Amino acid sequence: MSGLWLVARREIATRGRTKAFVIGLVISALLVGALAFLPKLFAGPDSYTVGFVGPSTLQPALTGAAKDVEITVKPFADEAAARKAVLDGDVDAVVVDDRRVFADGEVDRELGLLLEGAHQTAQAGRQLAAAGLDAAKVAEAMRVAPLEQVSVGADTRYAGARTGIATLLVMLLFFQLLQPSMYVAMGVVEEKGSRIVEILLTSIRPWQLLGGKIVGLGALALLNLVVVIVAGLGAAAISGFASDMPPGIGGVVVSTLFWFVLGYAFFATLAAALGSLVSRQEEVSSVLTPMMMLIMAAYFVSYFAAVEPGSPVARILSMIPPFSSMVMPVRTAAGEVPLWEMGVAAALMIIATAAVLVVGARIYERAVLRTGARVKLSEVVRDGSAVAR
Amino acid sequence: MIEIDDLHKRYGDKTALAGVSFAVKPGEMFGFVGANGAGKTTTMRILMGVLAADSGQVRRDGRPLTFEDRRKFGYMPEERGLYQKMKVSEQVQYFGRLNGMSAAQAAKATADLLERLSLTGRAGDEVGALSLGNQQRVQLAVALVHDPEVLVLDEPFSGLDPIAVDALAEVLVERRTAGVPVLFSSHQLDLVERLCDSVGIISAGRMVASDTVEELRAREGRRLLKVVVRDAAPGWTAGLGGNITEKGDEVLFTDVNGSDQEILRAATKAGTVEHFGWERPTLTEIFREAVA
Numbered sequence: 001m002s003g004l005w006l007v008a009r010r011e012i013a014t015r016g017r018t019k020a021f022v023i024g025l026v027i028s029a030l031l032v033g034a035l036a037f038l039p040k041l042f043a044g045p046d047s048y049t050v051g052f053v054g055p056s057t058l059q060p061a062l063t064g065a066a067k068d069v070e071i072t073v074k075p076f077a078d079e080a081a082a083r084k085a086v087l088d089g090d091v092d093a094v095v096v097d098d099r100r101v102f103a104d105g106e107v108d109r110e111l112g113l114l115l116e117g118a119h120q121t122a123q124a125g126r127q128l129a130a131a132g133l134d135a136a137k138v139a140e141a142m143r144v145a146p147l148e149q150v151s152v153g154a155d156t157r158y159a160g161a162r163t164g165i166a167t168l169l170v171m172l173l174f175f176q177l178l179q180p181s182m183y184v185a186m187g188v189v190e191e192k193g194s195r196i197v198e199i200l201l202t203s204i205r206p207w208q209l210l211g212g213k214i215v216g217l218g219a220l221a222l223l224n225l226v227v228v229i230v231a232g233l234g235a236a237a238i239s240g241f242a243s244d245m246p247p248g249i250g251g252v253v254v255s256t257l258f259w260f261v262l263g264y265a266f267f268a269t270l271a272a273a274l275g276s277l278v279s280r281q282e283e284v285s286s287v288l289t290p291m292m293m294l295i296m297a298a299y300f301v302s303y304f305a306a307v308e309p310g311s312p313v314a315r316i317l318s319m320i321p322p323f324s325s326m327v328m329p330v331r332t333a334a335g336e337v338p339l340w341e342m343g344v345a346a347a348l349m350i351i352a353t354a355a356v357l358v359v360g361a362r363i364y365e366r367a368v369l370r371t372g373a374r375v376k377l378s379e380v381v382r383d384g385s386a387v388a389r
Numbered sequence: 390m391i392e393i394d395d396l397h398k399r400y401g402d403k404t405a406l407a408g409v410s411f412a413v414k415p416g417e418m419f420g421f422v423g424a425n426g427a428g429k430t431t432t433m434r435i436l437m438g439v440l441a442a443d444s445g446q447v448r449r450d451g452r453p454l455t456f457e458d459r460r461k462f463g464y465m466p467e468e469r470g471l472y473q474k475m476k477v478s479e480q481v482q483y484f485g486r487l488n489g490m491s492a493a494q495a496a497k498a499t500a501d502l503l504e505r506l507s508l509t510g511r512a513g514d515e516v517g518a519l520s521l522g523n524q525q526r527v528q529l530a531v532a533l534v535h536d537p538e539v540l541v542l543d544e545p546f547s548g549l550d551p552i553a554v555d556a557l558a559e560v561l562v563e564r565r566t567a568g569v570p571v572l573f574s575s576h577q578l579d580l581v582e583r584l585c586d587s588v589g590i591i592s593a594g595r596m597v598a599s600d601t602v603e604e605l606r607a608r609e610g611r612r613l614l615k616v617v618v619r620d621a622a623p624g625w626t627a628g629l630g631g632n633i634t635e636k637g638d639e640v641l642f643t644d645v646n647g648s649d650q651e652i653l654r655a656a657t658k659a660g661t662v663e664h665f666g667w668e669r670p671t672l673t674e675i676f677r678e679a680v681a
Binding site for chain 1: 437456462464466469475483488532
């Protein structure tokens with residue numbers, strides 16, 4: 001086992017110290033962090049400054065009604081001062097004598113609704129009082145509980161946020177599965193092509209070398225993923241987007257990490273087995289083509305699942321390995337997934353990953369010492385006696 | 390003792406080894422020579438377990454070699470393999486640790502070896518930044534770092550300058566003196582002759598000779614008789630047996646077939662005999678003869 005850890009440590013030390021890794025980590029964290037500010041940027045402000053000219057009964061109604069938004073009140077002596085403040089952008093709107101509203105162009109939509117509501121309340125109260133009714137009693141009588149929304153279909157309140165998070169997840173998983181798998185294949189070919197593998201394999205077993213490489217590069221990818229998630233959630237907390245996030249985001253994070261580990265083990269082992277067939281870096285991309293196509297297919301299905309998480313295609317492919325490693329976490333983020341579907345997907349993927357580990361390790365072991373021309377997969381499977389062990 | 394016993398190996402329909410056997414004793418430096426493609430590398434790869442023989446066996450002290458045995462071997466493959474982007478010192482330590490050394494042991498062994506191989510100044514450089522000769526020294530350090538019980542080196546001297554050759558030779562002699570069996574292949578026969586106790590000559594997958602250098606030379610040695618006669622009357626060799634090559638006073642006889650004493654009598658009669666004796670062939674001559 002110590003051989004495996006030594007190999008893993010070397011991978012982490014050499015890859016983790018490269019500029020490419022550090023820069024990639026910082027950029028992806030910044031990018032995802034910036035994305036968490038986007039919804040707020042487009043959703044408009046959640047605080048307004050409203051000016052008032054003359055005495056106002058609308059003002060208490062306005063500040064009392066606004067729960068989600070913050071209203072700052074600014075009194076003005078006359079209309080001229082109010083106009084100037086509006087034009088200078090010091091205030092979002094000015095209420096004049098509870099009858100007119102000054103704004104630069106149209107009043108902000110949300111503020112307009114708030115002002116209209118407050119105006120209704122204040123005006124109705126005044127008119128009722130004028131008709132001889134007790135204001136307090138009127139207010140009591142007018143208090144109405146808001147309508148309770150019940151969705152008999154899926155919970156769609158957070159549909160937008162869910163789709164956004166799921167789409168982001170598609171890209172994140174795609175890169176964090178593809179890139180480290182490529183590094184695994186390139187590392188395998190580097191060792192095979194330079195014959196370092198001949199020295200390595202007189203010191204440690206093939207499974208230790210292969211396992212260490214996969215574990216080491218996987219640890220870096222996991223670190224990358226965690227940093228990006230933490231950056232995203234942290235930025236969301238700062239930007240206030242976190243309050244708009246669907247409940248159960250912790251579950252989405254856990255599911256993402258779980259599926260990443262399985263998916264990475266699957267694709268990285270596949271990449272290592274395929275990589276061990278060739279001896280030159282130029283041949284890596286062609287020998288990895290089948291794996292790339294598999295990841296690309298999973299990528300496109302995941303995109304579809306992010307938008308249509310409940311569609312039959314998304315539901316079925318989210319249970320079939322290796323697509324499930326990307327589609328299932330994306331579906332989990334995009335909508336509700338029945339527990340049994342998760343269970344089936346996980347069981348199948350664990351079986352598939354175990355199978356790839358066993359077969360891939362065998363291919364690697366048989367092919368990695370056969371330098372020279374590209375090794376045919378059929379040769380490796382047929383001839384087990386290539387290496388004395 | 391390392392015994393290689395009747396190794397056979399075919400690549401497709403091409404026979405690489407057709408019964409290769411020899412042995413390397415503890416404290417013996419064994420030179421493995423042969424033309425390109427004769428089977429040296431194939432034999433050494435089978436010895437190191439990175440290639441499987443079709444038949445035959447490699448034994449150590451009478452029992453088949455295991456993975457654990459080979460971990461204690463130092464190996465330098467034919468095509469040099471190092472991580473180009475890894476620093477010299479880190480790389481040598483890494484291989485030491487893979488062979489079971491503790492971090493402290495590996496660090497100390499690495500520092501000592503780099504010192505021996507005049508690489509201390511380059512310890513912090515990436516291997517790829519070193520000259521090929523220096524990379525070769527690092528390769529040697531990798532093979533030696535874990536204080537191996539057996540050394541198997543494929544062409545360790547190729548591409549080295551004379552100073553590096555001497556440094557490497559010194560290290561190998563030191564290991565040999567410490568009782569380690571050292572097996573290396575080389576095309577530099579003068580070097581093999583100078584360093585090795587025993588030599589194995591392989592040709593087309595078969596061992597054509599394998600013995601101590603002394604024994605080989607002695608066996609091949611009674612073939613060339615050199616006679617130098619000062620002030621000899623011309624034509625004194627007329628009527629003597631064997632093939633004769635004359636060069637001034639010096640006469641070389643081959644295929645003498647037991648008529649050496651007759652030649653000596655003729656020589657004393659002809660003039661003052663300055664030299665009379667069997668020529669010891671060089672390893673190069675033995676090699677040419679053996680693979681011809």
